[in-house]
Amino acid sequence: MNADQWLHAFAAELHRRRVATDDVRHVVAEAATHLRDGGGDPWVVFGAPDRYAAVIADSVGTRPAPRPGPVRLHAEGITKRYGRRTVLRDAGLTVRAGQIAAVVGANGCGKSTFLRVCAGLESPDGGQVTVAGRLGYCPQQGGTVDFLLPDEHFVLVGAGRGLARATARRAGRAAARQLGWEPDEPVPARRLSGGTRQKLNLTLSTLSEPDVLLLDEPYQGFDRGTYVNFWDQLLRLRDEGRAIVVVTHLLNQLDRVDLVLDLTPAVPGGRP
Amino acid sequence: MEIERRGQWLRGVLDLCVLGLLRGRESYGYELAQSLDAAGIGPIQGGTLYPVLLRLQRAGLITAQWREGTGGPARKYYRITDRGRTALSRGGQDWMTFVAPVTAIVTGGVDG
Numbered sequence: 001m002n003a004d005q006w007l008h009a010f011a012a013e014l015h016r017r018r019v020a021t022d023d024v025r026h027v028v029a030e031a032a033t034h035l036r037d038g039g040g041d042p043w044v045v046f047g048a049p050d051r052y053a054a055v056i057a058d059s060v061g062t063r064p065a066p067r068p069g070p071v072r073l074h075a076e077g078i079t080k081r082y083g084r085r086t087v088l089r090d091a092g093l094t095v096r097a098g099q100i101a102a103v104v105g106a107n108g109c110g111k112s113t114f115l116r117v118c119a120g121l122e123s124p125d126g127g128q129v130t131v132a133g134r135l136g137y138c139p140q141q142g143g144t145v146d147f148l149l150p151d152e153h154f155v156l157v158g159a160g161r162g163l164a165r166a167t168a169r170r171a172g173r174a175a176a177r178q179l180g181w182e183p184d185e186p187v188p189a190r191r192l193s194g195g196t197r198q199k200l201n202l203t204l205s206t207l208s209e210p211d212v213l214l215l216d217e218p219y220q221g222f223d224r225g226t227y228v229n230f231w232d233q234l235l236r237l238r239d240e241g242r243a244i245v246v247v248t249h250l251l252n253q254l255d256r257v258d259l260v261l262d263l264t265p266a267v268p269g270g271r272p
Numbered sequence: 273m274e275i276e277r278r279g280q281w282l283r284g285v286l287d288l289c290v291l292g293l294l295r296g297r298e299s300y301g302y303e304l305a306q307s308l309d310a311a312g313i314g315p316i317q318g319g320t321l322y323p324v325l326l327r328l329q330r331a332g333l334i335t336a337q338w339r340e341g342t343g344g345p346a347r348k349y350y351r352i353t354d355r356g357r358t359a360l361s362r363g364g365q366d367w368m369t370f371v372a373p374v375t376a377i378v379t380g381g382v383d384g
Contacts, residue, residue: 026338027322030301030348034318037302046319055319059326 003035006042006049011228013053015256018062021232021239027056063239068258069097070132072212072243073118077127080113087113088124093261095243097211100234100256103247105263111247112140114263115216118245133211140216140247143201146190150176150183150200157207168207175203178233180226195221202230206237213237215246231256278314286324287333288367289313291352291360294334298351301325325350333359 001009007028014024035042046052073095080088087110095101103111116122118129119137144153151169158168176183181199189197202218219230235256238244246257293299293307304325305316328334333356340346352360 026336026348027326029338029346030322031318033300033345033347034302034322036345038305038318040318045317052319055323056326059323060330 001043003032003042006046007032007035009049010042010046010053012256013050014056015231015235017053017057019053019057019060020063021235023060025232027060068099069241071095072097072132073245074130075114075118075127076129078114078117078124078129079126080110080117080122080124088117088263089265090127091261091263092127093118093245093259095212095245095259097241097243098238099258100238100244100246101259101261102257103245103261103263104249107249109263109265111263112216114261115214115245115247119214131212134208136205136208136210136213138202138205138213138215138218140218140220141201143204144189144197147188149186149188150192150203151186153189153200153204154207157204161208172203172207175206176200178229178236179203180229193221195223195226198222199226206233211242213242213244215244217247217249282313282316282320285367286316286320287328288360288363290321290324290328290350291333291356292364294350294352295357295360298349300347300349302347304350328356331359332356 010031011024011028014027015021019027031042031046035045038045042049071094073093075094076092078088078091079086091110091114093101093103093114103114105111113122115137117124118131119135120129120131121137145156148156151172154168154172155165158165158171161168163171173183176199179199179202181196181203183200183203189200192200198218198221202215205213205215205218215234219227222230234244234246238258289308289311290304293304293311299307301318301321305318305321308314308316308321325334325336329336329350332353334350334352336348336350338346338348
């Protein structure tokens with residue numbers, strides 16, 4: 001385990017102990033600076049990541065345990081067929097305000113379909129979805145307009161909420177900065193890199209301050225730093241009382257979520 | 273010196289030592305560890321030092337700010353507050369009141 005891996009494990013442990021997101025960032029950055037200055041072995045300097053995280057959590061305090069609010073999303077008995085193939089069979093999920101749910105499962109097991117059904121973009125063959133409040137949806141790809149600048153996207157989405165142009169621009173740029181992106185340059189979306197376009201996509205889905213946020217693997221093309229910022233932001237949104245559903249195939253993040261829906265069929269192949 | 277005993281003493285006074293070092297000027301974690309070592313207290317690992325700094329910060333005895341050093345990377349600089357000075361003055365007094373009789377009692381044993 002090198003210093004980076006140690007720091008990564010340390011950060012994960014701090015999150016798991018519900019140390020405030022800003023505190024985690026500061027403590028981890030400070031430990032990284034210390035290791036760079038001193039060049040020591042983190043296991044000698046700080047000890048085991050989990051034990052040091054416990055000491056730090058003791059010193060800075062932790063957030064109160066989450067008190068989930070009212071039910072924001074309730075999906076029940078969702079069944080979806082494409083021709084003779086059953087993609088979803090009797091899938092269900094209930095997410096309350098202040099919770100993050102992860103939807104996991106093998107490729108092709110219907111994770112994106114489930115999310116699209118929750119978003120109301122596809123109708124199921126059976127079951128029903130109830131959403132309480134405003135809905136935000138971030139697709140895996142798309143969701144941006146090739147010929148518009150980032151600022152124009154913010155204004156367009158902001159207008160849907162009745163925001164003035166300047167207010168929408170400010171809110172969009174602030175949300176983008178949370179992902180470590182400064183969207184000041186007037187570059188149309190089609191000229192942005194894949195990762196940056198995903199940041200724009202994600203920014204737009206949070207801009208309307210949704211009560212329910214549905215995210216379909218929105219981090220494709222993110223570098224590691226952005227990926228960390230992304231999870232920090234999810235935890236912040238959760239603590240603000242949003243209900244979040246995130247499709248993911250990265251199981252190492254599952255200790256940071258409140259609910260897990262595994263769509264892997266019980267029978268391999270999941271024949272109808 | 274017995275390592276365990278030194279650890280116990282440190283636990284009791286490390287916060288005062290940190291406040292004492294910060295009395296004159298602001299500093300960051302790694303530099304504080306070096307200063308403590310240079311003062312003769314011995315090496316202090318980050319795992320011992322940073323929890324103390326966090327507790328002092330939480331108690332309002334020091335404040336912290338991330339800043340770029342001169343030509344160096346960004347570091348978290350700690351600075352003592354007025355409440356920290358008061359705590360140092362009182363705690364320092366308490367320490368000296370405590371250590372003087374201890375020294376008087378054990379001195380004979382050391383000399384003998």
